[in-house]
Amino acid sequence: MNPERRRQTRAQTQAETRTRLLEAAAEEFAAHGFAGASIDAITARAGYSRGAFYSNFATKADLLLELSEVQMARFSTTALPAILAATEPDRTAEAARYLLREAPAGELLVLVELARLRPSHPELGGVIDRLTTRSLAFVDEVLTAADTSSTAAEQPAPSVDATERRALTQALLAAVLGLLLLRDLGVDLGPDAAQRLLRGVLAPSNDDVGGGPR
């Protein structure tokens, strides 16, 4: 009755419904894949009826797309500051720790679904491209921040020209994706694995990397 107390109740209620459905969907998609996750299971997990889903999303594919957008946004606004907050030489360790301990479970498996759906659902191409483009831009931003935060000549820039920079960005993104995927698959990753992978990628790309000091 109190209008103050009830203000925006309708909108808030629906927003919460959407949020809970998205969370449930993330878990079901991760557990059973896109085709294997049923809308009944998603809505039951979220505590709603079947119809609530169709009040908030047009189709199952629409849900996957919205989920992808939400997860990507969260990745950029949560993971990025967390990683950049640490200063070298702890940044690599901090990034590894975040990826392994705090990154939402199952997040990467949704990407697997998108990759699979692409050939048979050409209309998803645009969304997928946007996601990967954003991911690469995000990684590039991390690298730029790393450059900037390095004091002067103490640490050489990890890359010099555009080609190098592109290879580095792709490699770093592949490393992050691979680590999260392995983790989500149930492998008990030790911190050493993540650090080694990230450090290796970020190492100066001298041609003799992999060789000895010689």
Next chain:
Amino acid sequence: MNPERRRQTRAQTQAETRTRLLEAAAEEFAAHGFAGASIDAITARAGYSRGAFYSNFATKADLLLELSEVQMARFSTTALPAILAATEPDRTAEAARYLLREAPAGELLVLVELARLRPSHPELGGVIDRLTTRSLAFVDEVLTAADTSSTAAEQPAPSVDATERRALTQALLAAVLGLLLLRDLGVDLGPDAAQRLLRGVLAPSNDDVGGGPR
């Protein structure tokens, strides 16, 4: 007329049927996932009718298991020798080339399907463990081969103790998965990215790699 000859022919015919069904299944699983791939689509792609499938496999899950075995075996007998045949420093390039150009699309993602099926299909546990073990063993084999093929002191062993070895194995597997995932997402990976990632992982794990002063 000759029963010997005819029996041979029969066996050959059936073998070809199985092979074609497995090939078609690999493509459909990669494209749509396990739950999303239909037996009709698989048999149609192979040029058979529904019944041919059930003459050769008990269930859809059974098909996935056989396919996993076949792919793992092929990976070990075809890809591995090709990679090992090259000597350093070309081996890394060769491995990168294989991953990006020749590895069947979505092949490693079959692991994702198996991992997903495990909770609801406890009877698959044994097979999944066998595959996981083989995967790790395969990576270990690559590393060992790298050790062995290196002439003496020219190239130091990439790992020294068990802990190190485990971290290295996990990192390498993560790198491979990440690269394949990015590729399947449509990112145009240059060879530099893959080489950098793999070289970085395989680099000697000096504590100061990528970092320390000097």
Next chain:
Amino acid sequence: MNPERRRQTRAQTQAETRTRLLEAAAEEFAAHGFAGASIDAITARAGYSRGAFYSNFATKADLLLELSEVQMARFSTTALPAILAATEPDRTAEAARYLLREAPAGELLVLVELARLRPSHPELGGVIDRLTTRSLAFVDEVLTAADTSSTAAEQPAPSVDATERRALTQALLAAVLGLLLLRDLGVDLGPDAAQRLLRGVLAPSNDDVGGGPR
């Protein structure tokens, strides 16, 4: 402020809402049938939301009943005077023109829906009977008017006894339904066809109509 004026406005507003919903329903029922017409489509076509429907009608079947009443009333107050306003021999042409050019598409087919709903909705029986009775009464009224408007002996009454009258009424209704059905099926009916059919029915029922051997 004036409650009298406001009450009037309210009533008018609601009346308009009902009218627009009924018009939209007529079009949707004609296009898709009762079962195939959705309340969402009806309200959207009328420019309202779902809730407006349930503020004005109890159920979907209730809407159909009200619509039937309205259409029947309109048919009697609009079409009938128009047809009767013309004098013979133009009356037949006028009736044909109305049927082919002005009768709302699918209007009479609402009868089909009502007949279909009867077995599964016994409570509708009374309304259906009322509509059927009115339909026959309407046709009878047309015939009576035809009798009356004929000047004296110029035109013999089209029917003489009750049996004849019943046959004539049924034939006329069949002719009207047949013409509307053909029209709705997309046949490009010329005015000649309708006139011939109606004139034939209304012709004196001499036993030798149709050409006995004289």
Next chain:
Amino acid sequence: MNPERRRQTRAQTQAETRTRLLEAAAEEFAAHGFAGASIDAITARAGYSRGAFYSNFATKADLLLELSEVQMARFSTTALPAILAATEPDRTAEAARYLLREAPAGELLVLVELARLRPSHPELGGVIDRLTTRSLAFVDEVLTAADTSSTAAEQPAPSVDATERRALTQALLAAVLGLLLLRDLGVDLGPDAAQRLLRGVLAPSNDDVGGGPR
């Protein structure tokens, strides 16, 4: 086991399944309309499972189309010979009797459905046009047969030029459709109504039809 006894069993079995499903569909469509008839009700009435339907028809709309074709074919091969077998002046009575007593129940209501589906299913246009074209051709054939069977000058041809013939054909088809529709709606038609309608249409189209002998 006896190959003679079992010959063509597969094909025969499926043909019977299709036939029974089509019969059941005709009854359900007539009773509840296209949208109101459920596939479950159709298959249950035919004595099959839900899936049997999809082994024989692609979609529900596909079933409606096939049913229309079958009914039209049956109309041409059954009704036409029966009507033409009688000689004048009994032909009109025979036609009326057939329409009221032997024509399959509900047959015409399927046409109502087709008329309704046309606006929203443009792909049905071709089929509907084919059906109406065939119907008109059939009616024309009846009229031609009537001409031919009339002995010489005894009975003037019911139509003379093309325009007249077209109007006559349309009127006759409308009469038949109207009669069947009324019958299927539950009206207890007496033979007089049908005969009057048909005779009236077939009467010579002198301009003074409907007038008196002056």
Next chain:
DNA sequence: TATGAATGAGGTTTCATTCAT
């Protein structure tokens, strides 16, 4: 061995209806 008609559980989606606002 291979075929494909038939089964029926279960999936996605629609939609009449309710109810808090």
Next chain:
DNA sequence: CATGAATGAAACCTCATTCAT
């Protein structure tokens, strides 16, 4: 009065599987 989020029954359709041939 009107809105529209939520409900849940029931619809259409898919598909893994069985079985007679």
